[in-house]
Amino acid sequence: MNRETVNRLLLGVVGTALLVAGVLVLAGGLDLYGRLGVDPPSRWPLTSPDQPVVSARSRTRWTGESWWWPAVIAGLAVVVAGTAWWLLAQVRRSGPTTVVLPTPGASGLRLRLRTRALEEAVETEAVALPEVERVGVRLVRGSGQQRLRAAVRMTPGGDPAALAEHFETGPRTGVLASMGLPELPADLRIRVVAARPEVTGRRHRHRGRRPRVV
Known part of the structure; x- marks a missing residue:
């Protein structure tokens, strides 16, 4: 799998996740469930405009556990390391030197x-x-x-x-x-690059047009 394929796959996964999260937050913030008479599934992240995206219970659910903060730090470290690896891969040549x-x-x-x-x-x-x-x-x-x-x-x-x-x-x-x-x-x-047509007589102005590439 080459670098272009990996980039497209990562962008597709991240874009899909952000799109789904945005749709869920938008649906709850605009109260679409109530207006459409739809009952969201149980434990849905956001169902009404007055409900926070992350509840206080969810934020403090595992903070008292001894493994919670090491797990959070390890997860963030993995994300940072993966992002740094991806950035370095864009600079490095994909072929032999x-x-x-x-x-x-x-x-x-x-x-x-x-x-x-x-x-x-x-x-x-x-x-x-x-x-x-x-x-x-x-x-x-x-x-x-x-x-x-x-x-x-x-x-x-x-x-x-x-x-x-x-x-x-x-x-x-x-x-x-x-x-x-x-x-x-x-x-x-x-x-x-397609050639521009020759204009005779009165000169016309075309704003924002560029040569067409085929």
């Missing part, structure tokens, strides 16, 4: 190449292709193997099919062959 280059005829020699150097080599070759405005390349680890992930932004009116062919036969194949690397799968994402 170096790539091992083959060294035929030199047994016992290990030659390593920085991942960023490989990415820059592919970017330099790709940005020189026609109709390319911007290129971003990352080497990631997915499904148990390394993959190139490239995002290319094309000029208006560009041909994505031709660019995909040029990327395969040009930057990717050339860089891998020059470095002696084996076959390396690649994911190519192409964005084409």
